[in-house]
Amino acid sequence: MSATLTRPFDQPDAPADLDLRGHGQPLVDKTFRWILFLCLFVGIAFLAVLLAYVVIKGWPRLDSRLWTNMPSIRRPEQAGAESAITGTLWVIAFTALFSLPIGFLSAVYLEEYAKPTSRFARFVEINIQNLAAVPSIVYGILGLAIFARALALGQTVITAGLTLALLVLPVVIVATREALRAVPQNIRHGSLALGATLWQTTWRQTMPAAIPGMATGTILALSRAIGEAAPLLLLGAVTFISFNPTGPFSAYTTLPIQIYNWTKESREEFQVLAAATIVLLLVILLAMNAVAILIRNRTQKRW
Amino acid sequence: MMSGTMSEIHDPNAPQSTSDLANTGRMDVSAVLDEGRGVVVPESVGEVVFNLDDVHVFYGDFEAVRDVTMQIGRNEITAFIGPSGCGKSTLLRSFNRMNDLIPGARVEGLLAYHGFDIYAPDVDPIEVRRRIGMVFQKPNVFPKSIYENVAYGPKVNGMKVNMDDLVEECLTRAALWDEVKDDLKKSAYALSGGQQQRLVIARCIAVKPEVILMDEPCASLDPIATAKIEDLMKELAADYTIVIVTHNMQQAARVSDRTAFFTADVDAQGVRHGRLVEYGPTRSIFTAPNDPRTEDYISGRFG
């Protein structure tokens, strides 16, 4: 912009040294802006290339065969990922079943019931944060030792659900606590001042007010579990499964495992199939994140 | 009358400016004394609701309020006035054990409600709060519908009543019914600040308390909303005992039957402790204070 000043009203009494032009550093400003944009661009471009690559590669197999056919070693042109899709649904359902109630209630205890000065609460808090940083493969070892072997649950949907539940539990707890903390204190006080018990206050006021935040955090935690392959590989979910799980004690395979299995095959048809399955998995994950964002935007800032 | 409430228009968090205090000059205050409820206030409290004997309130090691001895009369409006930080809110919150919610807060001395020590070990704070309601400085409506805001207290207290009738009755008493009767299902957040504060009062009387504690209920309201709340208080005093904290001298003079003036003493270590300076019928406090500090404060000469 050129530094032009217009003065439609000529006022003789105006201060003489009044200069309203900017005194910033336009060059520094501009350069910095470009650097920021470039950083953003690198990330986005990388993602776009990756996405384009798998879509192009998997394109020939991105049709209904992918979700209506079972995997097959002999006839790749007929193979699909149906058992992996249903397996993923089963495993995630059990992951949610185990992790959400425990996670929500743990968070409620820490946030609403425990005294902030309590040493125990602070100890637990630190350890939950540490747990969230533990590599997922470690959870696989734990699941194998405890659920698969010690509890003799074997390579079943329930073992996978329990293991992934442990994996996402810290994330669920942390997200729920944040959601609870975002609820203004004066809502709790308003309820307690009416003679409500702490339980009534938590259940009828604090939790409902925190639901959007809890839902967002939960969906993101579960979408992390859906994409996990490492702990399940350790649990022994590498076997060839060409049937849908029939219950919690059924054998299973999941999308990341199926992708892993196909990428190990040398034939080109399987590589294409793997790419198509990756696209499917990505679509599911992006859809879940979109739902999380939608919930967040819909219920923003009511106080 | 409107001009008298101008000092209410300020950011509740901002410190009281001197001009604000100057606004509350004594001349104005005496003028509004005649706007009171028109009841004759005897020199000493008749029927005692609260009996405080040497009450001290602590936050951890810090003694915020010391040595308060006073009696609050039934169906009277008692005003607490005094400079910022002298412990008015602290003392008010200890009347219905809301201080229990602040970690480290504790009360020493005797604070009796109808002769019963409310800090006795067997006392359930929930029972206390059910009988002694509270209205906060910032209207803290629940993120629910207008109807549910009023119905919440009776519900959590297990009151067996016709809820529709009760909601209408309370909203009518709070002078809000005509403004909201057609949108009871609307979110309480859609109301203006003044309407929200009246909703909070309606919510408070819905549990049929005996006492209503109000901590600067008009601090975030404009003069018109303030006038409405003041009229409401005078109206409610027929059935309820009201204790109100206010920074507004005119307000105290207009609505209260009895006024307690608090101030903060600085001890040898430079720590400020709130204490009760003078307590008596509002008319005598404002027209013939015994203590020079009271005189200075109400005439706006307080530093």
Ligand SMILES: Nc1ncnc2c1ncn2[C@@H]1O[C@H](COP(=O)(O)OP(=O)(O)OP(=O)(O)O)[C@@H](O)[C@H]1O
């Ligand atoms: N939650 C708390 N923890 C520790 N100290 C507190 C707490 N609340 C208040 N205090 C302290 O207690 C003293 C009295 O505070 P209080 O809020 O009761 O004053 P107040 O008279 O209500 O003031 P204001 O007119 O500004 O509302 C102050 O010194 C304040 O710093």
Ligand SMILES: [Mg+2]
């Ligand atoms: Mg206060």
